[in-house]
Amino acid sequence: MTFQLQREKQLQNQIPRRQWSLQDFEIGKPLGKGKFGRVYLAREVKSKYIVALKVIFKEQIEKYRLHHQLRREMEIQTGLRHPNVLRLYGWFHDNERIYLILEYAHGGELYRELRKSGHLSEKRAATYIASLAQALAYCHEKDVIHRDIKPENLLLDHEGRLKIADFGWSVQSRSKRHTMCGTLDYLAPEMVENKAHDYAVDNWTLGVLCYEFLYGVPPFEAESQTDTFRRIMKVDLSFPSTPQVSAEAKNLISRLLVKDSSKRLSLQKIMEHPWIMKNADSMDTCSKLQL
């Protein structure tokens, strides 16, 4: 067992009885800034386990009346245990702030990787899609839906394994995206139309992500929000000639970007798809289970 693993176990042993406070952590460098606060590298003093500490200002939460939702969502995420879902180990608060004790994702945002390399290889793209399909199947089983699975919310650990982060912030993040960046790119037709929707919205988003991993841009990108909306509603999908992408990958994308949500490929079928079977690195997706 590696040191980090032993330390994680130590940390986990403390979780049920522990009332955490800021004194339990040594705070390191800032890792990033979100809408509601900042994220810092931190080390739990007793176990020496490295975590990411997300600091959220209560004032912000109160301003947007998000405290009930934040609490519910924190409870959901604490209960999720999957190698491709970022762990939330616990939380505590003081007068001004709420602190979330999160698994540290050493590799940072997948979004940055994607921008850096332009697009990903089929092997990497397939591995990420398989990881996402497995993580989502696990969440759906637990009746947790509505993951905000756009590249900015996907982090990588020290081994390059994908982690879905920002759980439960789907509503905020989505409205944030609408107002701040105006992007609808990852939303299924039934969502942009504000219709009732179910688990199948996540399957659509997997199709969008698969396209973006392979081509470097989302499939329905347009100058304006209205044009993106139109393209999504028409499923105006086309595959550029470069970069070269295999017919099997295009087949998977076309079977996910289907307007009728009941006809989209299921998560199970994604995992069995020939492109995934051929390209996904199974070590990264299934065998490193439950630490």
Ligand SMILES: Nc1ncnc2c1ncn2[C@@H]1O[C@H](COP(=O)(O)OP(=O)(O)OP(=O)(O)O)[C@@H](O)[C@H]1O
């Ligand atoms: N667990 C983590 N490990 C490593 N880096 C992280 C972790 N969590 C967040 N970060 C970094 O900090 C940045 C800000 O994270 P945060 O979740 O606050 O922002 P956000 O995605 O904009 O979320 P929100 O919508 O909640 O404001 C991320 O973009 C990421 O680079």
